[in-house]
Every structure is written in C-alpha cells, then in structure tokens.
Amino acid sequence: MTRKQLTQHIRQKQSYLCVGLDTDLTKIPKHLQSHPDAAFEFNKQIIDATQDLCVAYKINTAFYEAMGLKGWEAMEKTVNYIPKDQFIIADAKRGDIGNTSSQYAKAFFEMMDFDAITVAPYMGEDSVKPFLEFENKWAIVLGLTSNAGSKDFEQLKFVGDDNNTGSGEFLYQTVLKKVSSWGNAENLMFVIGATKASDFEDIRKIIPDHFLLVPGVGFQGGSLEEVSKYGMNKDCGLLVNASRAIIYAGEKEDFAAEARVIAQQYQSEMAGYLK
C-alpha cells in the first residue's frame, strides 16, 4: 500500500485505528476454544465486526508461532482474509544480517501479503535495508517502545558517534535519525510507545513526516488524546494500535459485537482529533 492510499483511507474512515490481533487460544471466548480452526474463526469475526472502523490490522506473530504449525496456517489465512484496503502489519520485530533479513522480507512480503513488518534496529543498516527494497512495502522500525525495559537501552544517552553527531542524545533518538536516512517517509515508519506522549513533540522534530505506529494505547495506559495532540502531522501520520482492549472486550458469543463497541469508541474519538 502507498502512503497516499493509506492517507486516503484515514480520511475516508475518519480513523487511524489499528486493531491488534494478538490472538491467544486461552483468552478467546470459551465457545470458540474447541473450534477446529479457532484462531482464524476468532479473527474472522473480529475483522468482520471492526473493518469499517479501522484502517489497519496488526498481527502479532508470536501468538501464532506459539500455536506451532496450526498457528502459522491461521496467520496465513488471516492475512488472506483481511480486506485489501487495510494496511496489514506483521508485528514480528525481525532483524538480522543482510542475507537473513532478506529471507524475512521474502517471508512476510512475498510468501504472505503483509504491507509492513516491524523491525528491531540493534544490528544496524544492513539488517534494516533489505526490508526497504520492496515496492509499496514498509519497514516499521522500533524507536521508543512503551514497556518498562525501554529505559535499559533506548533511553540511555550517547556520547556521539565518529562524526561526533548525536552528542548527549538518547539511543532511540540516534536510531530515529540514522534509520530515517536509510529510507524515506514512503517506505519507513517508526514504533513510538504511547505511554511517553510528552516525548512526541521532540520526536516530531526529528521525524516530522514519517508515520508512527503507536502501541500502548489501552491496556498499556497511553492517552489517545495526548498522542494525537503531539504526534499528528499534516497527513495524520499516526496509526494507533489497540489489541487486548478491543479483541477481548467480550467473553461470550457476542464478543465481536463487544469488540465493535470499543473500536467505535476509538474511531469516534479519532474523528474528533482529525478535525
């Protein structure tokens, strides 16, 4: 999907909601747990109930890998089922030396029809670039994450590199600067954790144009209002993800309708911020 298409969908739907399909067989409604194709059936009903309210779905690959072969199959079926006007993200946090990253890119962009994959930056340029070589596909690189562990490395301060740039800035800021020079705002986004809304202003000084994937609104405690206020740019520039808050909103047979109610709340709030 191109940036132009994504931006159009956001305008049309008045939404920048991404629904996270962190499908865990121990958490889905009881009546579905014995279904022969439980994970896909759950996803299908969630997608049917929410697709007019969101512009993206994010598949957390860990949950599918934890189901073994059957999980990988459910992931493939889910990607095929999601309507083509949705931006489909593999939340896979991959990243390795060049020839290996190329294999991951092939897995998610060619074997499956994802639009984007999340990428861990630790190993540097040659680990990220293979994901930028596919037309209309995106790498979403980890910047500042919303978990407690983000303080361990992401928020340490650098002396600077050989060119003496980056002096005294946080690792995640160096990551945003360097990685953004490897691609452009048409093939690169960043993960920015929503619990640090106050940091959004500084982040927008470094990457004013890029889309940001913002997890952590909902169960992780971020504020949609603050994220939107400080993170939005002229093309919206935000995809705000909610996973558990939406997909596990209900525990009974009407779980999809319950999920829709929550998704609707996000969408209404977002429509307000888009004005």
Place this chain on the structure above:
Amino acid sequence: MTRKQLTQHIRQKQSYLCVGLDTDLTKIPKHLQSHPDAAFEFNKQIIDATQDLCVAYKINTAFYEAMGLKGWEAMEKTVNYIPKDQFIIADAKRGDIGNTSSQYAKAFFEMMDFDAITVAPYMGEDSVKPFLEFENKWAIVLGLTSNAGSKDFEQLKFVGDDNNTGSGEFLYQTVLKKVSSWGNAENLMFVIGATKASDFEDIRKIIPDHFLLVPGVGFQGGSLEEVSKYGMNKDCGLLVNASRAIIYAGEKEDFAAEARVIAQQYQSEMAGYLK
C-alpha cells in the same frame, strides 16, 4: 541442556563447532530441489554427516519462514530429527514486550524442543526475561555482531545511565553488563561476532564465565585461531558457528560428504585449541 552436559559434549567430541542450517532451496544441490520434502531431506543428510563432529546445530528461522507453511514444518521435523545430545539453537533474534516474548519462548521451548533462542536486546529487561524462565533452556542475547551495521548502534559510546555507570563505553558493552545481571552463566549466552577477535579480551573482562555463540567464522571472514585464543575460558565457553562454509561445501550428490570434510577441518583445528 545444562551447561555441565554441554561442556561434557565439548570435551568428549573435542569440538565446539555449531553447524548452521541456513537452508535455502535455491542453494541446495540441484538433485534435491525437486524433492517433495527438500529442506528436511537436505538437513537430514547434513546432520547424519556431521553430528559426530559438532556439539550444536543452529537453525536460522528466517530461511524456513521464507518457505511458508512448508518451511515451518521442515523446521519442526529438523528439530525432532537432531540427536538429543546436540545443543539446538533457534537463531530467531526475537524480543518484544513481556507477554509477547513469553509467547515466543513457548513457541521455541515448548511447541518445539529447542535448547536456546537468540534474542535482540533493544527493548530491555522485560523483553529478555521471559526467555530465562524455562529450566535448562537458554537465551543467547545479541552483544556485538559481525556485520557492517554493528558500527551503527552497537559500537556507539554511551555517556552512562542514571546511576552514571557505563560512562564512555560502547552500547554492546552496556548490553553485556546489564543483560548478564538478569540471568546467569547457566541460562544466558551472548552472540559475539568473530570478525572482531581483538575485542574478545575486553569482552571476557565483562563476561568471563558465559558461553559465547560466535558466528562469522568462515564466509564472514573471522579467524578461528584468534577467537579461540582470546575467547576461550576454563569450560571452553565458545560455540563457533559455520553455516554456508559447511552446508554448501558441495553442490552435487556427495554434498553431505563434502560438508563432512569441512566440518572435520574445523573439528581438528578446535581439538588443537582445546589442549
């Protein structure tokens, strides 16, 4: 596998060789490419030909994911086929927020019987710890990697953290210090790229006891002699990986015998360094 068992296998076999199964269907011998179960058949023959010469196999998950569902199946079959006295590594570079890392741990330690998984440290403590909670299983965390991109972040210098520790040290050194405090030398190893053999002495000052997984000997140009001289500790403390140099040594029907010849060369050289 326990550290004691791994150390015993190294002594018995006089080898600390890890064979990397980076199985790529476009690179395996032509006569196997049309085999209905090509990836597994290739792996099976490589394993049969090398298992008395190595103590570990490393499965690069990217190559299997790139084959889709069939690849995931080949990975599972390969793990089940590898003899139980081998240390089996999922080279998967995973790492995410706590509940997601737990799912990855479940995938590789419970759904499949890997002994270890490689982990990316960027997201910090809660992204690594879930991999340390399984008895006799290991997390192998990225320290200093052997690719060109290691200069982008791993080799930048820090000012230090809130406690003013780590002043002026490289990011990868901070990673080694912090991560080693989250586990111990019985459940934690580090990836240290072999092309930087001169750094091994400094690294051993930070983590004298931990095992190091050393990729990059062979096609990536590292020297086995230097790695062994500077990296070895009293329990050997090294697993040196070679992938392409071994598994693609031959292109014809005798490829497994050719692979054995190269594995034998590594093992003989290692036996010398173990004395």
